[in-house]
Amino acid sequence: MLLADGPVIHPAPFDEISFDLCSRRKDVVMMSADLSKYCQIIRVKNELPDQHLDVGMAEQNLISVAAGVSKAGFVPVATTFACYATRRAYDQMMICMGTGPLTGIVLGFTPGIANPARIHHQAAEDLGMVRAIPNTTVIDPMDVTEFQQAMNVAVDTPGLVYMRGHRGDTPRLLDPETYRFELGRTYQLVEGSGIGIVATGHATQWALQASAILTEKGVAHSLLHVPTLKPVNEREIADFCFAHNAVVTVENHQIVTGLGSLVTEIVSDIGGGPKITRIGIPNQWAPGGTLAHIRAELGLDAETLASRIEGAVS
Amino acid sequence: MSLMSNSRVTALELMAAKIRRNVLDICMQRGGYAGQGVALADIAACLYFDEMRADDAGWFHDRFVLSNGHDAIMTYGALAEHGSYSMVDLRTYNADGTKVDQSPIEGQLGFEITAGSLGQGPSQAAGIAWGERMKGNDKRIYCLFSDGELQEGNVWEAAMFAAHQKLSNLVYIIDNNDLQATSRTQDVLAVEPVPEKFTAFGCAARRVNGNSITDILDAFAEAKTVKDRPFVMVCDTRIFAGIDCLQAALPAAHYVAKHQADWNAGLAEINRKITELEGQADGS
Numbered sequence: 001m002l003l004a005d006g007p008v009i010h011p012a013p014f015d016e017i018s019f020d021l022c023s024r025r026k027d028v029v030m031m032s033a034d035l036s037k038y039c040q041i042i043r044v045k046n047e048l049p050d051q052h053l054d055v056g057m058a059e060q061n062l063i064s065v066a067a068g069v070s071k072a073g074f075v076p077v078a079t080t081f082a083c084y085a086t087r088r089a090y091d092q093m094m095i096c097m098g099t100g101p102l103t104g105i106v107l108g109f110t111p112g113i114a115n116p117a118r119i120h121h122q123a124a125e126d127l128g129m130v131r132a133i134p135n136t137t138v139i140d141p142m143d144v145t146e147f148q149q150a151m152n153v154a155v156d157t158p159g160l161v162y163m164r165g166h167r168g169d170t171p172r173l174l175d176p177e178t179y180r181f182e183l184g185r186t187y188q189l190v191e192g193s194g195i196g197i198v199a200t201g202h203a204t205q206w207a208l209q210a211s212a213i214l215t216e217k218g219v220a221h222s223l224l225h226v227p228t229l230k231p232v233n234e235r236e237i238a239d240f241c242f243a244h245n246a247v248v249t250v251e252n253h254q255i256v257t258g259l260g261s262l263v264t265e266i267v268s269d270i271g272g273g274p275k276i277t278r279i280g281i282p283n284q285w286a287p288g289g290t291l292a293h294i295r296a297e298l299g300l301d302a303e304t305l306a307s308r309i310e311g312a313v314s
Numbered sequence: 315m316s317l318m319s320n321s322r323v324t325a326l327e328l329m330a331a332k333i334r335r336n337v338l339d340i341c342m343q344r345g346g347y348a349g350q351g352v353a354l355a356d357i358a359a360c361l362y363f364d365e366m367r368a369d370d371a372g373w374f375h376d377r378f379v380l381s382n383g384h385d386a387i388m389t390y391g392a393l394a395e396h397g398s399y400s401m402v403d404l405r406t407y408n409a410d411g412t413k414v415d416q417s418p419i420e421g422q423l424g425f426e427i428t429a430g431s432l433g434q435g436p437s438q439a440a441g442i443a444w445g446e447r448m449k450g451n452d453k454r455i456y457c458l459f460s461d462g463e464l465q466e467g468n469v470w471e472a473a474m475f476a477a478h479q480k481l482s483n484l485v486y487i488i489d490n491n492d493l494q495a496t497s498r499t500q501d502v503l504a505v506e507p508v509p510e511k512f513t514a515f516g517c518a519a520r521r522v523n524g525n526s527i528t529d530i531l532d533a534f535a536e537a538k539t540v541k542d543r544p545f546v547m548v549c550d551t552r553i554f555a556g557i558d559c560l561q562a563a564l565p566a567a568h569y570v571a572k573h574q575a576d577w578n579a580g581l582a583e584i585n586r587k588i589t590e591l592e593g594q595a596d597g598s
Contacts, residue, residue: 053444055475056474056478058471060434060471061468061475064437064441065438065441065472065475067437068379068437068438068441068443068444069441072441072443073449074445091434095430096437096438099428100421
């Protein structure tokens with residue numbers, strides 16, 4: 001059983017993760033563009049100052065300095081909001097960090113609708129942008145357990161690694177005793193038949209909530225969690241999709257270029273697959289406010305999501 | 315200036331002339347950024363054959379970061395004299411399928427970064443300088459970029475960062491040639507006064523005659539006396555400086571196609587210069 005018995009909420013997951021990582025790995029440098037407080041990198045900044053580097057409110061500088069830091073033998077973890085990493089410094093990510101073999105991690109916090117400030121702070125297209133960079137690793141962890149384990153893998157993965165981060169109250173859903181994050185693996189969190197749900201990142205939390213409702217209603221379904229979007233495990237995704245009557249993808253991202261597109265590409269390349277319904281942020285600006293409000297507005301709250309998934313078979 | 319012997323200067327002038335010859339030899343095959351390569355030969359001679367220290371493996375102890383891919387031709391001309399590239403290989407520059415990229419990708423010998431997207435070298439060099447200092451290494455980091463790149467905001471983010479971090483192991487070398495892709499820099503978007511701008515950002519900066527071996531060596535020496543900030547050499551150069559006939563014919567050539575230049579006239583002029591300098595070197 002990969003899921004823990006009951007979720008434990010961690011109020012500042014990356015503070016623990018970054019401090020633990022930097023305490024063990026003296027070659028890791030936590031970098032920030034004036035957002036350490038808002039990405040919750042407090043202990044490293046205060047207690048391990050040699051492993052903390054702030055470049056000022058300058059994301060192009062963050063990424064290009066990080067590339068230099070890696071060329072001096074360190075493993076940089078460039079942290080900022082996902083919107084800034086991708087929108088303001090995409091060229092630096094691709095050219096400075098993405099064309100060489102050295103490990104460099106970009107952590108995009110408050111991705112998708114996980115930020116209350118609408119449009120400018122909501123990166124609804126980051127996964128699509130970074131998965132278009134050749135040889136890049138793209139990870140969207142679903143909870144504290146996976147975030148921590150994926151960071152441990154990322155620091156030993158060659159090349160550019162883009163990962164989405166979690167901040168603030170974040171559940172520990174996966175049991176750290178039984179769960180092992182491996183790059184490129186997918187994880188079936190709910191076994192069943194009928195509707196195959198594929199989800200990643202924050203949206204796997206939402207899919208689990210919807211799954212509980214579907215189970216209560218007696219709607220047959222399965223749930224596959226796909227934390228690694230690149231290099232993606234095409235075989236496992238294809239096997240899962242072709243084993244179900246209908247497939248629904250759920251993501252904290254625009255329904256173009258992200259997980260839904262990825263699953264569609266894989267199934268379409270084979271041909272003759274099930275109908276795929278893509279659920280996520282539609283082609284519109286998402287509203288601002290609390291996550292609960294935004295989810296409700298976009299039909300991503302647990303009840304509506306469950307109904308939309310159930311309706312996808314017809 | 316007392317350390318600057320005549321023989322040292324003559325040897326570097328001769329090296330610069332050979333670099334210019336190599337640049338023409340390479341670019342006459344299929345065209346290239348010949349004007350920049352020729353103009354930067356004096357800086358390259360001083361950098362590769364005087365300033366940067368050798369390591370035990372036949373490479374360099376210090377690190378050079380080329381920010382503008384176009385100027386790779388300068389590095390090729392110099393590394394041919396260093397012996398790390400053959401002219402046979404370098405003559406494939408700009409050919410389909412060559413391993414000698416006109417604008418190289420990170421990892422190619424002599425190139426620390428992928429440099430074709432402009433304005434990204436200064437930050438990467440600053441990151442390297444920060445990391446080398448953090449490791450306690452005495453390596454010095456040199457980064458070449460162009461006056462046109464000063465129009466990219468990323469350069470000024472780098473300058474602020476490097477000054478804030480007091481990266482005195484970092485030297486920025488600016489190819490201040492008043493020429494960018496389509497026109498003179500002062501006509502496209504003026505960047506002067508360059509030294510004053512870097513000084514205002516917290517760096518030490520001085521204007522250098524980029525075609526004077528003595529001035530370049532003097533600036534490199536001065537850079538080592540600055541202990542609390544990066545040093546910026548604003549090197550005034552002009553396209554094709556050092557080969558008069560080509561400079562007269564192509565004073566504003568951002569790129570030179572094969573048919574555009576009288577390569578043989580240029581080679582004849584630089585070969586005469588090499589012979590003259592070899593005579594001086596023998597006599598000194």
